[in-house]
Amino acid sequence: MSNKKKRQRPSSYRAPAPAPAPRRGLLDSILAPRAPGGSPMPRLRSTLARGLATTLSIRWLLAAVPVVILAAWAFLTSFGFEGPFSTMSVTFALPPLTTSADPQIAGKTFRAAIDATGLGANAAGLVAIFGLLLFHAAVNAIVATLSVEQLRTGSVSAWAIRRAGRVLRTTLAVGFMCLGLLIIGNLVSFFFGGIGQVFGLIGSVVIGVYLFGFAPTIAADEERRLTDTLTRSVRSARMPGSANLWLAIIYVLASLVSLLAPLPGSTIGRTPSIAAWAVVIVLSVGHLVMQSTLAYRYLAVAPDVPDQPVKRPADAARR
Amino acid sequence: MRTLRWLALLALAVPAVAAIPAVAAFGAVDASWSQYQRDAGRSGLAPEGTPEPPYTVSWNAPAGIGDPSKVLGSPAPILTDGLAVVVGRETVEAIDVSTGEQAWSVPRALGPSAPAAVEGDTLVFVEGGGDGSTASASSLPTPTITPSATPSKHATSPSTAVSASVSSVVGMSLRTQRRLWSVPLSDVSNTGVLIAGSNVVVGAAAGAITALDLDGRTRWTKDVGDHVLAPIAASGDLIIASVRPEAQGSAALVALRLADGSQAWRYEPNGAVLDLGGPSVGSDASGSPTVYVVGVDASVRAVSVADGSQRWAAPLYSPTTGSPPALTDDAVVVTDESGTVYDLDRATGSERWRFATNRRSVDPPIVTGASVIQPAADGAVSAISLGSGHEIWHGTIADSGVLGLAAARGLIVASVTGTAPGIVGLVSDPAGLTEDVVSPTTADPRGLVANWLGAALPLTVLLIVIGQALATRMGPVSFDTADDDAVDPWEADLEDEP
Numbered sequence: 001m002s003n004k005k006k007r008q009r010p011s012s013y014r015a016p017a018p019a020p021a022p023r024r025g026l027l028d029s030i031l032a033p034r035a036p037g038g039s040p041m042p043r044l045r046s047t048l049a050r051g052l053a054t055t056l057s058i059r060w061l062l063a064a065v066p067v068v069i070l071a072a073w074a075f076l077t078s079f080g081f082e083g084p085f086s087t088m089s090v091t092f093a094l095p096p097l098t099t100s101a102d103p104q105i106a107g108k109t110f111r112a113a114i115d116a117t118g119l120g121a122n123a124a125g126l127v128a129i130f131g132l133l134l135f136h137a138a139v140n141a142i143v144a145t146l147s148v149e150q151l152r153t154g155s156v157s158a159w160a161i162r163r164a165g166r167v168l169r170t171t172l173a174v175g176f177m178c179l180g181l182l183i184i185g186n187l188v189s190f191f192f193g194g195i196g197q198v199f200g201l202i203g204s205v206v207i208g209v210y211l212f213g214f215a216p217t218i219a220a221d222e223e224r225r226l227t228d229t230l231t232r233s234v235r236s237a238r239m240p241g242s243a244n245l246w247l248a249i250i251y252v253l254a255s256l257v258s259l260l261a262p263l264p265g266s267t268i269g270r271t272p273s274i275a276a277w278a279v280v281i282v283l284s285v286g287h288l289v290m291q292s293t294l295a296y297r298y299l300a301v302a303p304d305v306p307d308q309p310v311k312r313p314a315d316a317a318r319r
Numbered sequence: 320m321r322t323l324r325w326l327a328l329l330a331l332a333v334p335a336v337a338a339i340p341a342v343a344a345f346g347a348v349d350a351s352w353s354q355y356q357r358d359a360g361r362s363g364l365a366p367e368g369t370p371e372p373p374y375t376v377s378w379n380a381p382a383g384i385g386d387p388s389k390v391l392g393s394p395a396p397i398l399t400d401g402l403a404v405v406v407g408r409e410t411v412e413a414i415d416v417s418t419g420e421q422a423w424s425v426p427r428a429l430g431p432s433a434p435a436a437v438e439g440d441t442l443v444f445v446e447g448g449g450d451g452s453t454a455s456a457s458s459l460p461t462p463t464i465t466p467s468a469t470p471s472k473h474a475t476s477p478s479t480a481v482s483a484s485v486s487s488v489v490g491m492s493l494r495t496q497r498r499l500w501s502v503p504l505s506d507v508s509n510t511g512v513l514i515a516g517s518n519v520v521v522g523a524a525a526g527a528i529t530a531l532d533l534d535g536r537t538r539w540t541k542d543v544g545d546h547v548l549a550p551i552a553a554s555g556d557l558i559i560a561s562v563r564p565e566a567q568g569s570a571a572l573v574a575l576r577l578a579d580g581s582q583a584w585r586y587e588p589n590g591a592v593l594d595l596g597g598p599s600v601g602s603d604a605s606g607s608p609t610v611y612v613v614g615v616d617a618s619v620r621a622v623s624v625a626d627g628s629q630r631w632a633a634p635l636y637s638p639t640t641g642s643p644p645a646l647t648d649d650a651v652v653v654t655d656e657s658g659t660v661y662d663l664d665r666a667t668g669s670e671r672w673r674f675a676t677n678r679r680s681v682d683p684p685i686v687t688g689a690s691v692i693q694p695a696a697d698g699a700v701s702a703i704s705l706g707s708g709h710e711i712w713h714g715t716i717a718d719s720g721v722l723g724l725a726a727a728r729g730l731i732v733a734s735v736t737g738t739a740p741g742i743v744g745l746v747s748d749p750a751g752l753t754e755d756v757v758s759p760t761t762a763d764p765r766g767l768v769a770n771w772l773g774a775a776l777p778l779t780v781l782l783i784v785i786g787q788a789l790a791t792r793m794g795p796v797s798f799d800t801a802d803d804d805a806v807d808p809w810e811a812d813l814e815d816e817p
Contacts, residue, residue: 053793056786066775074767082636082675082760114618114632115589151796267677268636268657269759271766277774285782299798 040304041242051293081109085265085272089283096178096208098136133175141167144216147295170219178208210248217295352398352725354436359515359553360600363645368728369687372702372712373751377744378419383407384740392431395723399437403732433511448486448507500535515553522547539580549597561595570595584627596641613639631668642683672708674758694721710756
């Protein structure tokens with residue numbers, strides 16, 4: 001059909017005037033109940049199933065999970081890390097979950113000399129945290145491109161690795177922004193005590209996953225500038241009725257519980273048991289499923305995500 | 320008739336002879352664990368004749384320590400004159416260690432439990448302070464040395480004047496359980512009692528350290544600033560206390576002269592260390608006394624008693640809860656909060672071995688002739704060989720925390736909380752089994768690879784198979800929301816037009 005033909009539509013047709021949009025509250029875009037057909041975002045259950053199928057279809061990724069964890073464990077233990085091994089389950093997690101676990105690993109592994117002061121007291125830890133942040137960014141970039149390629153083409157190729165190089169700057173930026181969120185969360189917990197700890201520490205992790213969870217997928221799938229990628233991720237997350245916040249809350253709480261629970265591998269030691277390896281591998285695959293789920297959710301709604309911020313009716317009326 | 324008489328005598332004699340070993344074991348308990356961690360230096364070094372593992376529970380005596388939801392402070396036991404004495408929440412109780420029966424119990428004003436100390440017939444303990452509350456900032460004493468005060472005498476029960484928010488030091492006759500004197504402090508006391516020579520020393524949370532004589536007369540009070548919460552140690556004519564800052568700044572170790580409370584030196588580590596924990600004092604190989612402290616920054620520090628200069632510092636893997644290290648002739652034995660026990664060279668701080676029990680530990684270890692005995696917060700006790708660093712025995716003696724140990728010839732006693740809070744007596748178990756467990760922190764590359772293969776191979780194969788099944792069931796993904804094959808009604812209309 002040509003554009004010319006489109007312009008020949010009957011002139012008598014007048015589309016019915018849209019009903020005035022209901023007044024929106026502050027958190028409507030996040031918490032509004034989902035009306036049937038109200039959001040183009042696929043339902044949670046079906047997207048989780050698709051995420052699981054996508055992850056389990058990438059054989060190289062499944063094979064790489066235990067190899068990467070073994071390599072990371074061998075590297076860290078050679079520098080003095082002795083566990084708990086269960087912290088390795090965040091290797092494939094989304095930031096800021098990774099960012100929140102990194103200081104613990106860095107503090108026990110790359111420790112400054114006792115009584116060091118000034119830069120010397122913090123340099124080793126900071127370098128280690130940035131090193132771990134870079135590592136997690138690389139892992140996230142590769143997983144995102146593999147997921148996108150698998151979802152788009154039904155298979156993976158060396159393209160994903162090449163493309164991951166371009167996605168890395170986005171995952172690094174997300175890592176740094178999530179680090180900032182965690183610092184803010186710590187300040188909130190410091191100033192507001194018990195309830196502040198819940199909202200500050202857990203809330204900052206949830207917000208990080210919620211707002212920036214789509215960014216690696218966008219970077220892998222589309223050619224956009226970094227700032228554009230990040231703002232589009234936020235815009236995708238805030239699509240009304242998408243239940244993205246609930247997904248982030250469930251993911252973060254489940255991950256934190258798995259980190260704190262007395263599962264095999266939650267003790268100190270340099271030789272994890274078979275059960276500990278099994279738990280960490282399964283949890284790592286769980287994190288991959290989350291990333292694939294987010295990839296699928298974004299790709300399903302990508303055409304519907306506005307390129308510009310949506311003006312709220314109240315804003316439009318004012319202009 | 321004569322035969323019957325002999326039989327009767329024999330019947331009486333058999334139980335008496337059978338009881339001899341028990342009496343020999345328990346009746347010989349002397350006053351060698353007369354205060355927290357045995358002595359004024361808090362060495363934690365058990366006297367000769369302390370039983371070696373494996374252990375068995377000889378008796379279990381209930382005491383008013385409180386269950387895990389109520390236990391407060393450190394109800395570590397002391398041993399004196401055949402009695403194990405423990406300061407509970409609202410009682411001070413003595414258990415006859417030869418029978419495990421309660422010898423006596425006296426009331427005590429509610430307050431944090433803290434170890435008592437005994438000298439001669441005088442048992443000194445702290446009471447009052449409420450249920451964990453601290454005094455207001457207005458009660459902070461001024462940094463002065465105060466002259467003697469006259470104690471109140473001959474009370475038989477907690478004074479009604481005892482405030483809920485401050486503690487008092489109480490002297491009591493061990494023989495008659497009569498209160499000899501009581502001296503109020505300026506704040507809640509958590510440090511327990513130190514007896515150094517003829518001096519009784521206690522610290523208060525708001526930073527005041529008070530020295531009394533054994534008759535309860537105050538010799539001096541010194542405010543060392545911030546908070547004094549950890550047990551105080553003594554070496555010669557000095558007492559050494561750990562001072563904890565309010566929230567920021569660094570902790571300090573302060574040495575005061577016993578004679579007048581004047582400050583001999585003050586040690587502050589570089590960097591911000593919030594707590595240095597309770598000090599232990601012992602002489603190193605050169606004979607010069609050294610203080611050992613375990614900081615919450617996961618470190619052990621050795622400080623010269625002579626001038627307060629740091630001799631060495633060694634890292635630990637995890638922070639500690641501030642319990643003092645145990646000392647042998649050549650080793651400093653410390654335990655971090657994750658339950659990893661370290662043996663460090665006393666002269667250099669170099670690590671000889673570490674053993675990760677993986678049982679959270681709050682209270683300090685004690686050292687017998689050949690073993691380190693470590694209590695744990697889950698009710699277990701572990702014994703680690705001093706020579707090899709291997710665990711040679713472990714057992715569970717309570718269903719919750721073991722809160723302190725004391726040792727004497729033939730017996731180890733432990734205060735425990737849980738569903739049956741009280742005192743447990745441990746003796747050697749000749750029929751028990753020992754073990755030889757290497758620390759999980761020891762590298763085992765072969766085991767690492769074997770375990771990895773054992774988990775990774777089957778799991779990966781399983782996940783791939785599940786993935787194939789899922790892919791077949793769910794089919795390929797399609798994101799084409801605008802279906803090219805669908806007929807657009809507008810287009811159809813237009814094409815129908817002439």
